[in-house]
Amino acid sequence: MKHILTPGIYCLLSIISLPLNAATSVRIMTSDYAPYTSSNAHDSGVVLAIIETAFATQGVSVEYEFAPWKRGEMMVASGKAFGAVPYFKNEQRQQNYDFSDPVIYSVNKFFYNTEKFPDGFTWHTLEDFQGYQMGGILGYWYLPAFKKAGLTVSKVSTDQQNLGMLLLKRNDFTVIDELTGKLLLTQYFPEESHKIAVLEKPESIAAFHVMISRKYPDAKKMAQLLNTGLQQIKASGKYQQILQRYQISSEFAAE
Structure with a gap:
């Protein structure tokens, strides 16, 4: 004898079986x-x-x-x-x-050393950073745009390293998420954090x-x-x- 499933029973069995296959x-x-x-x-x-x-x-x-x-x-x-x-x-x-x-x-901004740029810095396009040393992170989103704009970029592994390079005045600018950058300064460079400022115009939001x-x-x-x-x-x-x-x-x- 063939067992015939009614539509209602078939739907019920399908629902019961879902969790067995679902992650x-x-x-x-x-x-x-x-x-x-x-x-x-x-x-x-x-x-x-x-x-x-x-x-x-x-x-x-x-x-x-x-x-x-x-x-x-x-x-x-x-x-x-x-x-x-x-x-x-x-x-x-x-x-x-x-x-x-x-x-x-995320609001991403340019961080810089106020001792190197006491009057700040105004930019409109990425080309305005030509001639300056930019700190970057391997694999980050901004690298293709920096390359297209003809910027000089030194690449490291962490934002913390780039902030350290700014304090040593080996780099001129670096892009970091604003919340992340300020938190890193507080955690790793509390005595020197006052030397680092952020440009008002975001690199991206x-x-x-x-x-x-x-x-x-x-x-x-x-x-x-x-x-x-x-x-x-x-x-x-x-x-x-x-x-x-x-x-x-x-x-x-x-x-």
Whole structure:
């Protein structure tokens, strides 16, 4: 005798079987970039806190792995990790990766040594920095634009190193997220931080996203769950509470 499933029973069985195949956790690559990300066991950083809270609303847990930025990108490209944070979306990256909805906004500005530029510095285009030594980070978003503008760039591995180069007057400028740069000065150069200032005109204002793998299992489904979670925590007020916990102004919120 053939067993015939009615439409109602068939739908019920489909719903019951979903959790058996659905991922309940995702692996996300990151690196220390306070106040956005942190390997400190007691303080994950505002971006990681937002992502974890958003996924939690959908019943998904997050496993964060800290590694150099380039290694993290390789893990995402190969499908060994769901995504990497925090990342800006651009045309080049969109050729190989998908992106979540905006998580938070970053304001990136030029830092400089006031002893070297006591009257400050005014710029309109990147070409205005020609003839000066720019500090950069390997793999960062601004390097292609700097190269196109004909700027001289010395590359290191961390923003902390670039701030040190400014204090030593070996570089003239470096671009750092404003919140990150000021925090690094307070943490690592408290006695000399007064020597470093920030140019008023931003290099860029852009949203941080989760950069998502196209090879990770159920990547599209997980991305949908993340975006749904982000919408829910913004509507419930949990998103705003996380910003307040990190003393970050609402002007950086990705509403």
